[in-house]
């Protein structure tokens with residue numbers, strides 16, 4: 001049974017000459033992330049807001065968990081759905097803790113249970129609870145506020161998440177990081193997600209299903225990201241996806257799928273002598289340096305190690321120019337290499353440990369492959 005089911009749904013706003021969503025039938029199975037995308041005004045937000053009845057359909061039916069949403073109260077319906085929007089909508093005069101507590105308070109949870117849950121959630125979204133729970137939204141960066149928005153939506157552990165351009169107003173590097181964090185989270189949570197974006201790269205990265213609408217809310221294709229690229233249903237989809245399909249293929253491949261995990265690394269407390277000997281023996285001209293927690297702290301060049309033999313690694317290391325994460329796409333990694341003028345990137349996991357390395361040659365090989373990589377499917 002699909003978790004979210006639209007059956008011939010149409011929405012005509014009062015006085016509008018044409019429908020904003022027309023005869024839409026889509027199914028989102030449990031645990032899938034369905035990304036809704038299309039040109040401006042095609043009905044993405046209208047489609048999403050009909051799921052929690054912020055907007056009511058004119059015709060057709062919407063079932064969530066097999067139940068007709070019009071046959072239950074909108075308050076009950078919304079309690080089972082996390083909702084994250086671009087402008088976050090945090091209450092400015094509430095602390096972070098009180099913001100995240102909104103739904104648990106509505107549900108009448110005991111204070112202790114709520115506080116414990118909030119601390120857990122802040123950690124899950126990468127915010128230290130002790131440092132952040134008593135602050136106000138204005139004392140946070142945009143990326144941190146967005147994390148609070150995600151924590152708030154997850155507070156009552158709803159099976160369904162609705163996310164309307166959740167990472168839209170954030171700089172590209174923070175956005176990549178939040179996307180990666182959310183992908184790690186989703187691997188564990190397995191929520192059913194409807195996600196609106198206007199960015200095709202984000203759709204191909206975040207979606208297990210991509211739903212492409214044409215203006216008027218007319219469905220063009222609902223398919224896995226790899227099928228959207230390899231078998232666009234029509235010219236509209238092919239044009240929408242764009243002509244650089246070779247590059248787009250990189251969006252379908254995760255860094256974790258191609259990274260080299262057999263790295264030769266040095267420790268921060270080793271001497272330059274030891275490191276230089278290691279590099280010569282392995283034919284390397286630089287080494288990544290990690291601390292005792294396997295956190296990447298930089299790299300050492302062979303030349304520096306040879307000319308300053310008495311030093312410790314920590315005294316001669318250089319800081320990494322850029323890093324990527326295992327969940328990032330090869331497109332993210334390749335653009336980062338291009339914009340920083342480098343040919344490789346160290347790869348970190350969710351705990352910031354060094355787990356591998358990817359190179360521009362890895363990206364090049366993927367671009368040149370004849371067939372799109374079919375590494376992810378909708379199933």
Ligand SMILES: Nc1ncnc2c1ncn2[C@@H]1O[C@H](COP(=O)(O)OP(=O)(O)OP(=O)(O)O)[C@@H](O)[C@H]1O
Nearest residue numbers: 013014016020039040041042043044045046047198
């Ligand atoms: N409350 C409303 N009353 C009348 N028309 C509306 C209303 N809300 C949206 N529309 C119209 O419905 C159509 C779809 O709007 P919607 O916001 O769903 O599109 P969208 O795909 O999310 O757009 P965008 O990418 O620009 O945010 C648009 O033509 C819009 O003008």
